[in-house]
Amino acid sequence: MEVVSANGHHYDWAKEVKEFDQKKAGVKGLVDAGVTKIPRFFVHPPESVKSHSSPAASNTADPPAAEFPTIDFQGVESGGARRKEIVDGIREAASSWGFFRLVNHGVPFEVMDAMLEAVRRFHEQPIEAKMPLYSSDSRQRVRFNSNVALREFDAACWRDLLTCVFHDDTLDPEAIPSVCRKEVLEYVKHMIKLRETTAEILSEALGLSSDYLSGIECMKSQALACLYYPICPEPDLTLGTAKHSDTTFLTLLLQDSIGGLQVLHQDHWFDVPPVRGAIIANIGDLMQIISNDKFRSVEHRVLAQPIGPRISVACFFTPSGKASAKPFGPIKELLSEENPPVYREFQCREYYEYYKLKGTNVTSALPHYKL
Numbered sequence: 001m002e003v004v005s006a007n008g009h010h011y012d013w014a015k016e017v018k019e020f021d022q023k024k025a026g027v028k029g030l031v032d033a034g035v036t037k038i039p040r041f042f043v044h045p046p047e048s049v050k051s052h053s054s055p056a057a058s059n060t061a062d063p064p065a066a067e068f069p070t071i072d073f074q075g076v077e078s079g080g081a082r083r084k085e086i087v088d089g090i091r092e093a094a095s096s097w098g099f100f101r102l103v104n105h106g107v108p109f110e111v112m113d114a115m116l117e118a119v120r121r122f123h124e125q126p127i128e129a130k131m132p133l134y135s136s137d138s139r140q141r142v143r144f145n146s147n148v149a150l151r152e153f154d155a156a157c158w159r160d161l162l163t164c165v166f167h168d169d170t171l172d173p174e175a176i177p178s179v180c181r182k183e184v185l186e187y188v189k190h191m192i193k194l195r196e197t198t199a200e201i202l203s204e205a206l207g208l209s210s211d212y213l214s215g216i217e218c219m220k221s222q223a224l225a226c227l228y229y230p231i232c233p234e235p236d237l238t239l240g241t242a243k244h245s246d247t248t249f250l251t252l253l254l255q256d257s258i259g260g261l262q263v264l265h266q267d268h269w270f271d272v273p274p275v276r277g278a279i280i281a282n283i284g285d286l287m288q289i290i291s292n293d294k295f296r297s298v299e300h301r302v303l304a305q306p307i308g309p310r311i312s313v314a315c316f317f318t319p320s321g322k323a324s325a326k327p328f329g330p331i332k333e334l335l336s337e338e339n340p341p342v343y344r345e346f347q348c349r350e351y352y353e354y355y356k357l358k359g360t361n362v363t364s365a366l367p368h369y370k371l
Contacts, residue, residue, distance in 0.1 A: 091205035098298035118183035220320030240302035248284035292330035
């Protein structure tokens with residue numbers, strides 16, 4: 001089917017996407033082949049790739065002064081005044097930015113460095129080694145693809161990813177590619193521990209018991225996205241990851257030193273500069289729903305880069321199998337006559353089906369579930 005590209009040219013979108021997909025080489029395959037111009041289905045509308053401008057206006061005014069929040073977990077287990085300081089800091093960051101940097105979080109530097117290097121090692125293998133894992137089937141718990149947009153002729157993003165899905169924190173180790181298996185398993189162990197600590201702090205920040213979020217198993221499963229953003233020959237025409245908010249309860253992100261992550265705050269795009277040893281946490285849509293808007297899920301994106309490759313690891317936390325069978329909605333303990341529910345109850349299956357139906361045309365499902 002012929003469509004019009006972002007620069008106004010007519011072309012057979014479906015044919016070009018199919019040809020790209022059948023090669024099973026990903027974006028890195030294009031770079032290795034020496035492309036100097038990106039394929040047309042990677043080109044985004046000009047207004048989508050502006051760097052620091054307000055998304056609601058055509059002006060390019062500098063963003064307002066604001067400091068990206070950093071939460072120091074040093075002493076988080078000690079209780080007392082230090083614990084309260086951390087809880088207050090996360091409450092403020094989760095309710096205003098929806099994004100915050102975690103430092104002194106307990107994940108060793110060598111574990112983070114090894115994980116980033118393992119992601120690089122997987123993606124920089126010969127194409128033949130990755131092809132058997134190439135799939136867009138979300139039922140496949142370990143898969144490699146480029147997340148190419150396949151609905152409504154949306155623009156694709158300049159990235160490749162290896163996804164490992166741990167249902168209820170479990171995944172057959174043999175399913176993970178041997179080239180990165182050891183590092184993935186070690187990193188996930190630390191993510192589980194950090195998730196539990198963060199869940200306690202978020203629970204207390206909501207005024208609940210520290211074990212509340214763990215008790216409802218809303219973050220018991222996780223999908224590890226091992227992202228590889230190759231050098232882009234035309235970074236002003238595309239994005240590494242398009243504007244979106246996460247469908248999850250919580251995301252923990254490890255990024256290398258390249259940069260490119262931006263978060264939407266006060267109607268402007270702010271850079272989230274890499275800090276060695278830090279992990280970025282962000283609130284997902286499901287957390288905003290159950291917190292009844294006390295915590296905010298915000299849009300973010302990754303710019304394509306003329307240098308690189310950029311490597312990051314995103315850990316997306318979702319409900320356990322048991323919790324997924326129950327309806328989700330605003331936490332009852334947070335509701336009152338003064339604070340009535342903002343969202344209706346729904347099943348997780350309905351929530352994810354909505355995203356499948358809408359594809360990349362929806363940046364957030366929150367409006368769909370508002371009362």
